[in-house]
Amino acid sequence: MLTPSAVTQAPHLHRLFNIPPGRKAEASEHATQAGVPMSFGRNAEIYAEGETSGYVYKVVSGVVRVSKLLPDGRRQISAFHMSGEMFGFEANELHHASAEAVVPVKVIAFKWEGVLTMDRQPVNFVREILNLTMLGLRHTQDHLLLLGRKNALERLAAFLLDMNARMGGTPVLDLAMPRHDIADYLGLTLETVSRMFAELKELGMIRLESARRVHLIDKARLKAMGA
Amino acid sequence: MLTPSAVTQAPHLHRLFNIPPGRKAEASEHATQAGVPMSFGRNAEIYAEGETSGYVYKVVSGVVRVSKLLPDGRRQISAFHMSGEMFGFEANELHHASAEAVVPVKVIAFKWEGVLTMDRQPVNFVREILNLTMLGLRHTQDHLLLLGRKNALERLAAFLLDMNARMGGTPVLDLAMPRHDIADYLGLTLETVSRMFAELKELGMIRLESARRVHLIDKARLKAMGA
DNA sequence: CGGGATATTGACTCTTATCAATGCCCGTGG
DNA sequence: CCACGGGCATTGATAAGAGTCAATATCCCG
Numbered sequence: 152m153l154t155p156s157a158v159t160q161a162p163h164l165h166r167l168f169n170i171p172p173g174r175k176a177e178a179s180e181h182a183t184q185a186g187v188p189m190s191f192g193r194n195a196e197i198y199a200e201g202e203t204s205g206y207v208y209k210v211v212s213g214v215v216r217v218s219k220l221l222p223d224g225r226r227q228i229s230a231f232h233m234s235g236e237m238f239g240f241e242a243n244e245l246h247h248a249s250a251e252a253v254v255p256v257k258v259i260a261f262k263w264e265g266v267l268t269m270d271r272q273p274v275n276f277v278r279e280i281l282n283l284t285m286l287g288l289r290h291t292q293d294h295l296l297l298l299g300r301k302n303a304l305e306r307l308a309a310f311l312l313d314m315n316a317r318m319g320g321t322p323v324l325d326l327a328m329p330r331h332d333i334a335d336y337l338g339l340t341l342e343t344v345s346r347m348f349a350e351l352k353e354l355g356m357i358r359l360e361s362a363r364r365v366h367l368i369d370k371a372r373l374k375a376m377g378a
Numbered sequence: 379m380l381t382p383s384a385v386t387q388a389p390h391l392h393r394l395f396n397i398p399p400g401r402k403a404e405a406s407e408h409a410t411q412a413g414v415p416m417s418f419g420r421n422a423e424i425y426a427e428g429e430t431s432g433y434v435y436k437v438v439s440g441v442v443r444v445s446k447l448l449p450d451g452r453r454q455i456s457a458f459h460m461s462g463e464m465f466g467f468e469a470n471e472l473h474h475a476s477a478e479a480v481v482p483v484k485v486i487a488f489k490w491e492g493v494l495t496m497d498r499q500p501v502n503f504v505r506e507i508l509n510l511t512m513l514g515l516r517h518t519q520d521h522l523l524l525l526g527r528k529n530a531l532e533r534l535a536a537f538l539l540d541m542n543a544r545m546g547g548t549p550v551l552d553l554a555m556p557r558h559d560i561a562d563y564l565g566l567t568l569e570t571v572s573r574m575f576a577e578l579k580e581l582g583m584i585r586l587e588s589a590r591r592v593h594l595i596d597k598a599r600l601k602a603m604g605a
Numbered sequence: 606c607g608g609g610a611t612a613t614t615g616a617c618t619c620t621t622a623t624c625a626a627t628g629c630c631c632g633t634g635g
Numbered sequence: 636c637c638a639c640g641g642g643c644a645t646t647g648a649t650a651a652g653a654g655t656c657a658a659t660a661t662c663c664c665g
Contacts (some may be wrong), residue, residue, distance in 0.1 A: 219519065219520075219522075219523045221523070221527060221528075221605050222605065225527040225528075226527070227522055227523040227526040227527050229519045229522050229523075240512055240515070241512065241516075242509055242512035242513045242515075242516055247516050247519065247520075248519060277504045277505055277508060278504055280508060281504060281507060281508045281511060282469055284508060284511045284512055284515060285467055285468065285469035285511055286469045287515055288467070288469075288511060288514055288515045288518060289468075289469055289474050291515060291518040291519060291522065292446065292456045292474065292475060292518060293446075294522060295446075295454050295456050295518065295521055295522060295525060296446045296448070296454040296456075298522060298525035298526045298565065299454040299525045299562075299564075299565030300448060300452040300453070300454050300565065301448075301452075302652075302653090303652080303653065329610095329611065329612085330611075330612065330613095331611085335526075337526075338525065338526030338527065339653075339654090340653075340654055340655080341611090341612080342612095342613080342614085342653090342654075342655080342656095343652090343653055343654075344612095345612060345613055345614080346613085346614080346653090348612095348613090349613075349614085361661090361662075362611075362612055362613090362661085362662080378448050378449065529620075529621090530620080530621070556642090556643065556644085557643075557644065557645095558643085566621075566622090567621075567622055567623080568643090568644080569621090569622075569623080569624095569644090569645080569646085570620090570621060570622075571644095572644060572645055572646080573621090573645085573646080575644095575645090576645075576646085588629095588630080589629090589630085589643075589644055589645090
């Protein structure tokens with residue numbers, strides 16, 4: 152459940168996607184291969200659902216949320232992406248979800264064209280991207296199980312463990328996102344999320360230093376709970 | 379929501395994956411490129427979670443369900459695959475979900491090795507598989523929205539429309555799977571699924587010729603409902 | 606130090622789950 | 636050909652979990 156994530160780092164991609172040392176990079180035509188650094192403020196939109204999608208992104212710092220909206224405003228966040236991870240892969244030329252900065256974010260944007268069309272890149276390269284996409288698919292399938300079959304407490308436990316694993320596994324966890332975002336990721340309301348935090352605290356499994364700073368006191372029991 | 383599906387057909391793959399005319403094919407070592415036809419009875423296991431995964435599959439006939447289980451038996455079906463679709467893509471060498479035949483199924487199995495390692499295949503080929511995987515990711519993300527944010531009636535409406543679209547769009551829909559499978563796909567209980575069928579009937583949007591044979595009377599309203 | 610956004614807590618409602626009884630359909634065998 | 640039996644589906648009564656609405660409380664940030 153909630154494995155390291157979607158678009159996690161892969162050695163090859165790190166090499167291939169990193170900006171050449173000394174590069175300055177504005178959004179110039181030349182940026183095709185190297186990638187263009189971009190910054191986004193808190194809650195700024197990186198791309199929108201329905202927008203034409205020409206780029207894939209790698210998170211340099213901050214946290215990104217990818218989400219879909221129903222016409223009446225109900226929202227489902229499908230993933231949070233943290234430093235080192237990539238997102239924005241799309242089958243067609245249109246974005247099927249939107250991406251926003253949860254906190255101030257730096258990313259590098261790569262022309263998708265350049266990624267797939269480059270006939271000079273080793274076949275390994277496309278294969279590497281395929282692998283990232285398959286990992287993303289796996290994470291999403293795990294999340295289906297969470298949304299379809301786990302109760303509120305199990306969902307929150309799984310979420311905290313996933314976040315923790317992805318941030319290095321230290322027992323103190325700093326959450327970048329507000330309760331509302333956690334709720335929209337876990338398919339709950341923010342009130343329920345808050346109550347589940349309280350219950351995990353009651354159960355002695357976590358300690359809340361503040362709303363965003365969580366101490367994972369008993370990971371073993373959290374794991375048993377998150378499934 | 380619930381787009382044509384996961385691993386839907388793509389012209390290139392049809393060419394590349396089809397068995398050479400006149401081929402007989404047992405599970406021989408030579409079958410690497412051509413693919414091995416296989417048959418499975420109702421509810422037979424095609425592969426299991428945790429099993430080592432050496433093949434990808436293309437459905438020739440029947441319907442396949444891909445699912446994950448929680449230790450206590452709760453189940454989430456992540457997708458149904460129908461004729462022409464492919465499934466079984468895995469990031470690592472282990473299957474992360476299991477696949478079973480909903481009804482008697484014929485598939486063709488292709489060695490994954492052969493698919494990725496073949497340096498003689500055009501780069502286009504890997505790219506085609508990447509595209510199928512991205513489509514699968516999209517379908518799964520749509521399903522996240524369904525599980526996280528839609529109510530029971532909306533879920534069933536979306537399900538019926540998706541199935542209908544994938545089976546050619548005729549107003550009479552033959553469901554291959556029992557209520558229990560629909561429930562595990564939609565994150566509901568079979569009783570609730572049954573009640574929602576009754577309610578769609580009440581609303582005049584469907585007619586039940588039998589439990590498995592559904593007439594879609596008002597697709598427009600179903601669409602509005604399914605979101 | 607004050608104020609707005611974010612989070613918690615409480616009371617109550619509503620949707621869906623659970624438990625249980627009955628009905629229906631279809632294939633098999635008398 | 637009909638009756639029986641077993642799996643599947645429907646329907647009902649009740650319970651439980653999460654949602655909703657509303658009133659504080661807390662935390663930043665200026």
